[in-house]
Amino acid sequence: MIEVKNVTKKYPNVMAVDNISFEVKDGEVVGFLGPNGAGKSTTMNMITGFIEPTKGQIIINGYDISKKPKKAKKQIGYMPEGVPLYTELTVKEFVTYMAELKLVKKGKKEIVEKAINETGLKEVENKLIRNLSRGYKQRVGLAGALVGDPAVIILDEPTVGLDPKQITEIRNLIKELGKKHTVILSSHILSEVSQICERVIIINRGKIVAVDTPENLETKTKEKNTILVTVEDVKGNMSTLQEKVPEIEEVKLVKDNEDYTKQYAITSAQEFDLRKKLFDILPKEEITIFELKKGETTLEDAFLKLVDTNSQEQLEEQQQEELQKTKAKEEKKKQKQEKKEIKIEAKKEKNNKEEKKESKKAEKKDKGGEK
């Protein structure tokens, strides 16, 4: 079990991770989702003990990563972003080295063999890593992470830069791993996460935006009904459709096909299903329906929506904060100026008094002189 409690990572000018907390239970496969620069890698680097959080606590199977790093790190197999490897070694040498680093002692050969077999690297085990293709390198990284059977496997963007076939292979591998280990993986590809993971943590600008199952996220963020229709519209009646069916909120052209048909996305509020109505009305308008289907909100939409609203909220917050700051500054300036003015006036008064005194003295002297 991994517990992340109120973890914050602050860089000189940036708040990379801002007070996040979550838990990952044993045997769970959790996806870490977020746009680039959201703080995914930073969080993973903190969980694995590569960097120290500014604040907060991370506990892995009961061991605090800052206080008992050796025991906590023993629980983890990590494949960092970009899959760094010692390219001058052969696959077998590399996996053996990783096993040694993880303090594997008994039955090292069998353990290395097992990791190599599990990741399907048997046929290239004596090749230099330098000469392997990207997909194989990724597998070597995975083998390095899972050698010695750590309880937790953490994979940072495991499928970046692979071709579609390799991606499905790696995904199947990760699914297999999920049966025996706790797996955390990060990605900015949503289909991947919805396929592999049981739970998704969406993170944006260093904050957790949502934690839920992929299905729940889809339904939660669904607000409107969208219907996709492909039609042949000779007379251009689609543009006036909205006036005739008041429930329609928007008619948007999606695609202009080469066979003179056009695809539109028609949206309405969630409680209306427009399909029947459209099926009735379109022929009357001399529009031929080629295809009519319900549009589905994907996790992609859910993600974009969550991230967008979150960004906007944060932006607004920031702007407000800045506004307040500038206001406060201006007030301070004003106060300062007022103080200055008061001081200047006071000085002027003093000067005046002194002048008066002096003039009086001078007068007295004059008088004395006259006397």
Added chain:
Amino acid sequence: MWAVYKKELKSYFLSPIGYITIGLFLLVFSLFFYLTTVSVGAYDMGNLYFNTARYGLLIMVPIITMRTFAEERKNGTEQLLLTSPRSITGIVLGKFFAAVTLILITLAFSFVYYIILCFFKAPNLASTLVSMLGFLLVAMAAIGLGMFISSLTENQVIAAIITIILLVVPWFLPNIDESFAMVDLMSSYQKFPAGLISVAEVTNLLAFAIMFILFTIIVMQRRKSVK
């Protein structure tokens, strides 16, 4: 420590670095072998090791140490090391001793010259061994320095150049003030050529090496929270 040590030593010979170092050593050593023994007809190897330590290590050490940490940082393999249950001290010491072992291997090659001299008149074995010890200690100190510099950057070339500069500048410091002579590593290699082991010199060189090993450990530990 031993896992890192084994892998590092292997890496030296999987890349050209191990061979280049040995080649360079033999080149410089042969040159001084001619200059200090053959051409002047001397049978003493003290000066030979002294000059090789002074001029040979200047190039050998940066080549050995420049990649120790800089390469790992650049390739990201540093993450594999630092997220493993191994301690930072163990990792640093593993790398240090791998580099020292490479120097020991080159020193073993220098025995060939001892054997060559034996055909004419055998030099004193004990004093030759003392010279070797001195060479090793100076190399250890320089390796400590080079490793520390390498831990500060991710660019190997910069690491090498700064290490060379830091090894050369002390030669000229006594021109400014005599008291700076202490900074030069070779100032602690004055009695070895005569076959004498001076406690002061040995502790000086060892302290120098240990100091920079500690610095490296501190840098690596600090990086956790700074990065």
